Amino acid sequence: MIKTQKRGSLIIISGTTCAGKGTVIKELLTRDKNLYLSISYTSRPMRGKEQNGKDYYFVTPEEFEAKIKNNEFLEYAQVQYGCYYGTPKKEIETKLNAGLDVILEIDVLGAKQIKEQFPETILIFIMAPSMEIVKERIKARNTEDADQIIKRFRRAYQEINEINKYNYVVINDNLEDAVKKVESILISEKCRVDRIEEIEMENEEEIIHEFLMQKDNNL
Ligand code: 5GP
Numbered sequence: 001m002i003k004t005q006k007r008g009s010l011i012i013i014s015g016t017t018c019a020g021k022g023t024v025i026k027e028l029l030t031r032d033k034n035l036y037l038s039i040s041y042t043s044r045p046m047r048g049k050e051q052n053g054k055d056y057y058f059v060t061p062e063e064f065e066a067k068i069k070n071n072e073f074l075e076y077a078q079v080q081y082g083c084y085y086g087t088p089k090k091e092i093e094t095k096l097n098a099g100l101d102v103i104l105e106i107d108v109l110g111a112k113q114i115k116e117q118f119p120e121t122i123l124i125f126i127m128a129p130s131m132e133i134v135k136e137r138i139k140a141r142n143t144e145d146a147d148q149i150i151k152r153f154r155r156a157y158q159e160i161n162e163i164n165k166y167n168y169v170v171i172n173d174n175l176e177d178a179v180k181k182v183e184s185i186l187i188s189e190k191c192r193v194d195r196i197e198e199i200e201m202e203n204e205e206e207i208i209h210e211f212l213m214q215k216d217n218n219l
Helices: 021-031 061-069 089-097 108-117 131-141 146-160 175-190 204-218
Strands: 002-004 010-015 035-037 073-078 084-088 101-104 122-127 168-171 196-199
Touching: 010 021, 010 108, 021 035, 021 101, 021 175, 061 073, 061 084, 073 089, 073 108, 084 089, 084 108, 089 101, 101 108, 122 175, 131 146, 168 175
Parallel strands: 010 101, 010 122, 035 101, 122 168
Antiparallel strands: 002 196, 073 084
């Protein structure tokens, strides 16, 4: 009998701008009911159709700093334009203990902090097939000015330089293929030998003896 860990896995999904990581995660969540997507806190202003408590918990910089002092974050970073982003500690602990696999959609800096605290974290980096395609996707989105686009590009190049900190890279050139790849990674990770908590071995001599007795009786 092999007993494996009941506690859920912690999974980080990062990716360059316009790599489609949000879409990949959304699809994963509809397919696997054991997955939970953590909702981060941020001090950046709400965008477009975003909702408080669904996309992020939107707070003021002062509220965020109070939470830092209270030690409420597993990690936090000033990601874009000096705005804070942070992963809530309590909620994640509860979900992992309940056996759910928790996805954190966070940046490279946050991923580094989490990996240091929890080395067993699974780190997946999602990339667009090329920067040319990223350019097309940003243009089509048409939500940012030139200055913001340049910043996004610079960040994307910096993040790609950090890719060796990750365990897996998935190129998102086709949504279905990318989702399948991430699903396969998660399935393989569940089979890792280091997830075994206990191996109970029946007595070898007894098993052989019992088997031989049964064999004799059947003759
Ligand atoms: P956006 O403002 O476009 O929603 O997110 C900008 C970046 O912040 C993304 O790369 C996203 O992965 C990252 N991010 C979102 N939440 C967190 C978090 O809790 N911690 C860290 N370190 N990064 C985050």
